[in-house]
Amino acid sequence: MEDRYARQQLFSGIGKEGQKHIREKSVLIIGAGALGGANAEMLVRAGVRKVTIVDRDYVDASNLHRQQLYTEQDAKDNIPKAIAAEQRLRAVNTDTEIKGIAMDAKADNVESLLEDVDLIVDGSDNYEIRFIINDLSQKHHIPWIMGACAGSNGMSYTFLPGETPCLQCVLPSMPDVGMSCETSGIIAPAVQITASIQTTEALKLLAGRWNDLRKKLLLFDVWQGQPLSINMFHAKKADCPSCGEQRDYPSLRYSFETKLEVLCGRDTVQIRPSHKKEYDFSSLEGVLEKHGKVRRNPYVLTCLLHDYRLAVFQDGRVLVHGTNEVEKAKTIYHQLLS
Amino acid sequence: MIKVLFFARLQEEIGKESMEVEKAGVSVSDLKKWLAATHHLPHMTQTMAAINENYANDDDIVNEGDTIAFIPPVSGG
Ligand SMILES: [Zn+2]
Numbered sequence: 001m002e003d004r005y006a007r008q009q010l011f012s013g014i015g016k017e018g019q020k021h022i023r024e025k026s027v028l029i030i031g032a033g034a035l036g037g038a039n040a041e042m043l044v045r046a047g048v049r050k051v052t053i054v055d056r057d058y059v060d061a062s063n064l065h066r067q068q069l070y071t072e073q074d075a076k077d078n079i080p081k082a083i084a085a086e087q088r089l090r091a092v093n094t095d096t097e098i099k100g101i102a103m104d105a106k107a108d109n110v111e112s113l114l115e116d117v118d119l120i121v122d123g124s125d126n127y128e129i130r131f132i133i134n135d136l137s138q139k140h141h142i143p144w145i146m147g148a149c150a151g152s153n154g155m156s157y158t159f160l161p162g163e164t165p166c167l168q169c170v171l172p173s174m175p176d177v178g179m180s181c182e183t184s185g186i187i188a189p190a191v192q193i194t195a196s197i198q199t200t201e202a203l204k205l206l207a208g209r210w211n212d213l214r215k216k217l218l219l220f221d222v223w224q225g226q227p228l229s230i231n232m233f234h235a236k237k238a239d240c241p242s243c244g245e246q247r248d249y250p251s252l253r254y255s256f257e258t259k260l261e262v263l264c265g266r267d268t269v270q271i272r273p274s275h276k277k278e279y280d281f282s283s284l285e286g287v288l289e290k291h292g293k294v295r296r297n298p299y300v301l302t303c304l305l306h307d308y309r310l311a312v313f314q315d316g317r318v319l320v321h322g323t324n325e326v327e328k329a330k331t332i333y334h335q336l337l338s
Numbered sequence: 339m340i341k342v343l344f345f346a347r348l349q350e351e352i353g354k355e356s357m358e359v360e361k362a363g364v365s366v367s368d369l370k371k372w373l374a375a376t377h378h379l380p381h382m383t384q385t386m387a388a389i390n391e392n393y394a395n396d397d398d399i400v401n402e403g404d405t406i407a408f409i410p411p412v413s414g415g
Binding site: 031032033034035122123124125126127147148149150151153154155165170171173175176179180182184186194217219221225228229230231232233234235292 | 343345349350386388391393398409411414415
């Protein structure tokens with residue numbers, strides 16, 4: 001398909017030269033939800049050389065109103081988002097090398113993906129991972145484009161190591177109560193605008209048009225009110241632990257303990273074992289069948305218990321749906337899986 | 339007089355987009371504390387501030403005629 005990028009390179013901001021650069025670049029997208037999916041589709045259509053997309057969750061019916069890569073069948077089959085995204089994106093553009101990875105993005109496993117990455121796009125839904133992305137961006141000198149949305153609001157900022165303040169400068173303490181899609185809902189247009197702003201910034205970066213970058217934090221409410229652009233230069237802190245002179249990348253201190261995490265607003269606890277496990281789903285099915293109805297695909301096995309639902313991933317992670325209580329989730333986990 | 343703008347969830351919590359207050363000369367952090375106490379806003383310490391569309395640090399002073407915007411973190415995606 002000789003002329004598939006013809007209209008894109010006709011645009012003066014990109015041009016033949018810019019398109020050539022785009023075709024050489026590799027982008028890592030963290031999160032394959034609404035923002036990650038929308039960014040991924042636009043970047044793959046734009047002809048980026050390689051797109052890697054990472055996600056820890058599987059497709060659920062409540063995603064379908066805004067997560068454009070997924071179908072009803074994906075939700076019925078509990079397909080991990082990274083796998084479903086890879087399939088869809090491969091069908092969109094065979095020029096692009098596409099890699100979907102179903103895993104819980106953490107400092108160590110994301111760092112191992114950075115070798116040839118030119119840009120990181122934030123499609124995540126929490127600040128814990130954004131602070132990790134921020135430290136990796138500083139350590140490896142890779143720009144990243146933050147995006148976040150909830151309700152009818154969205155925001156985006158492009159972090160350039162060595163030039164702009166970093167996330168740690170902007171938010172000295174990690175927010176524990178961010179406005180999320182679970183607490184405030186979300187409408188698809190808020191996603192699409194946020195993702196479009198991110199992809200636009202990504203195209204400028206990839207095409208080598210750094211002077212055209214926005215350089216301000218943009219905040220909008222698509223339902224009402226005026227957008228706000230904020231000049232961020234005062235945010236830079238000389239003593240920042242992530243981008244300052246004496247830096248120690250506080251978000252990259254690895255933890256190898258078994259980690260229990262309440263997935264905020266979702267009535268779900270995630271359990272990440274200390275060592276990577278590989279379950280044999282057919283024997284696990286035999287064990288769990290005694291407790292409730294089991295369904296499985298090659299990536300996820302679910303078991304419907306009386307008051308809870310378990311989802312076991314190939315990499316050993318377990319989601320306990322139906323509780324926000326860590327102790328309760330732990331009990332169920334130890335009773336059934338260890 | 340200074341003008342205070344609220345965004346995202348803060349707007350929902352306080353029930354309006356903006357208000358005017360006689361607080362010229364206070365620091366950003368003191369204004370956050372005052373708003374938190376008088377309007378029952380529990381998360382003001384995690385809120386980003388911008389004075390006249392420039393990012394503001396906690397010890398920056400809000401002057402007469404300034405517009406200060408409070409932006410709570412949006413986390414979803
Ligand atoms: Zn910094």
